[in-house]
Amino acid sequence: MSYVAAKGGAQAIHAAHQMVAERNAANPDDLQAQIARHLHLSIDRIMAEASLYDRDIAAKALLQAQGDSIEAVFIVRAYRATLSRFLDSLPLNLGQAHLQRHISAAFKDVPGGQQLGATYDYSHRLLGYFQNLPAQEEAEAASATSGIPPKATLNKTSVMELLETEGLIEKSSTEAADAENRDITQIPPGFPASRAQRLQTLARADEGFVLGMAYSTQRGYGQNHPFIAELSHGSVNVEICPPELGFSLCIGSIEMTECQMINQFQGDSPDTATFTRGYGLVFGHNERKAIAMALLDRALRAQELGEKVDALAQDEEFVLSHCDNVEATGFVEHLKLPHHVDFQSEISTLRALRAQSPGTTVKHDDAL
Structure with a gap:
């Protein structure tokens, strides 16, 4: 493995941008x-924040929520609570x-090569940028030159395993599975929580929230000096x-x-010094969340x-107590609901205190 800086490839970047343009192309009327x-x-x-992998349900919820993603998460979680639970997957x-994207910021040469996939990473943040890209034929010709076809898939060979073999990084966790304790949708985690519960x-x-907290670690509020291995x-x-049945069945892919x-x-x-690990895994194409x-x-x-x-x-x-957006939304937005009795109690207490103070003349509107 080569420990050298990577240089960008114009053809590969062009192919990555073309994949984004294709995804943004016109679609049916529905x-x-x-x-x-x-x-x-x-x-x-x-889907990630609602803990339910169902694109149609998520799209329906986002439409119902008028584009409010947190409200959509709330709707999907409520729907999820009505579903029967059959089995745990393996x-x-x-x-x-089967990867559409596989990159390493730490290494130039990785098993299978750098696979850019569809990404905004190398684009200009200009309105309408992807509408002006060259035709697909040019992108395919360019990617053929770079050796990275725009729609290729590959099976993953882990860079981390190679580092483990060389003894340069701590071994992956072998924490024992505990079905009753690990599923936070069934049993909320307590403190201290296991790493599985935290993840x-x-x-x-x-x-x-996760992005903000992760950013704080890079600004010195925590001991992080990170490199993306994969x-x-x-x-x-x-x-x-x-x-x-006693044997496994594939029921689909996510x-x-x-x-x-x-x-x-x-x-x-x-x-005995080794690098340490950080890990992120989320539903869908959700890179910022996985990195954070x-x-x-x-x-x-x-x-x-x-x-x-x-x-x-x-x-x-x-x-862990403040990262859930549904719980946070409930506590914050409940302030919009009537609190008349609570406030009248508070204002009565304040008026009584002011009345006891010498030389204070209390005037108030009886309508309040």
Whole structure:
């Protein structure tokens, strides 16, 4: 593996932009179908924060909520609560994911090559930018020159596994599965929470909150010096194993975004020093959330790694108790509801206090 800086490829970037342009192309007249296609990143965010993978339901909720994504999440969660629960799926085999995008910011040469996919990363933020791209034929010719076809898929070979083999990064967690304790939609996590519970909570947490907390770690409020080892987006099969059959069945595939983050090394001696990990995995094409989640996951491992906890992003109870947008919305927006009795009690107390003060003349409107 080459530890050198990467240089951009114009043809590959052109192909990536063409993929975005294709996704933004005209679609059928049905409004809900158009929302699902043209606002697919919003749909993916709603699915992630609502803990329900269903594009049609998410699109319908966003339409009903008039574009308010948090209200749409609330609607989908309420719908989700009415659904029957049949089986737990088997663990996803992300090593066999069919990837549309697979990049590394830490390494130039990665197994399978850098796969840019459809991305805004290299574009100008100009209104109408993707409407003026050259024809698809030119993009295909350009990508053929670069060796990165715009619609190729590949199975993933993990950069992190190669680092593990060389002993440069801590081994992946082998935390024992505990079905009754791990599913936060069935049993809310307590404190201290396991890493699995933290990751579940972050996966459906509000993207803005997670992003803000992750940003704080990069500004010095926490010990993070991150490099993205791998950022992947693609589809992975979902399998179940019905007890009456005794063997697994594939029931479909879902899109996921995964981020493997390398962080500063730690260890008791030079011989045992290794890089540490941060991890993010979310529904759909949701890169910003996955990256922020990986940063926050690493920050929340401070106590486990023997680091001083002196920043809010490292405070497990603070982060997990405030990251849910449905809960936060309920507490904030309930202030719009009538609080007449509470306020009359407060104002009566204040008037009584003012009346007891010497030399204070109290005037008030009896209508209040």
